[in-house]
Amino acid sequence: MEFDEWEQIYKLILEDMHYDRIYDEASARLLSKLLETKSRKKIPDVIDIELVHKAINGNDVLVCGKAPCLKDDMKNVDFKKYVVIAADGATSVLINNGIAPNVIVTDLDGNMDDEAKANELGAIMVVHAHGDNMDALGVEVPRLKRVIGTTQSTPLSNVYNFGGFSDGDRSVFLAKEMGAKSITLIGFDFKDTNVSPIKKKKLMWAEKLIDMVMVEMDFE
Secondary structure (H helix, E strand, O other), X not given: OOHHHHHHXXXXXXXXXXXXXXXXXXXXXXXXXXHHHHHOOOOOOEOOHHHHHHHHOOOEEEEEOOOOOHHHHHOOOOHHHOEEXXXXXXXXXXXXOOOOOOEEEEOOOXXXXXXXXXXXXXXXXXXXXXOOOHHHHHHHHHHOOOEEEEEOOOOEOOEEOOXXXXXXHHHHHHHHHOOXXXXXXXXXXXXXXXXXXXXXXXHHHHHHHHHHHHHHHOOO
């Protein structure tokens, strides 16, 4: 999705969630600086976006959300058939069941020890900057490998915007943008009642955004 198109949706989300764009943009600038610092190392920890494209393009992708139903949904899945994208906290469930995701889309509020473990096993980290995670960026980004950065606001030279708002729907937008052959979802419950009012709003937006991608691409 082109940023001009996404920006119109983003403005609606900001209005609905009562968020201020200025904080998202400040966080993106911080992430950009952190990635620049990492890229100056002899063994770069920041990877080229083409490596993400190569991992996903033309492949069947399984996007794992972090809803409680993930554990049950996993039972009927042949993970070997897919490039596996974990939405943040889903990483812990996967790792604890012997599955190492290929890509982790994270705003760093999951179990970062589990995500760092998956990263050591080869997972690409798609780290997202938003107004509420600047402290986490400073702590976690320096210890991660194979990182690319994302924002939900204006993209920068090394911080991308593929579309999407929360970890799950951003995973779907990433898969679509990187040329996935198909996208299958597990671990998603858009109607979960055991969540806060803010989380309910996020789930509402996640469902809308994912439906937008699935209808456009005629995916599962």
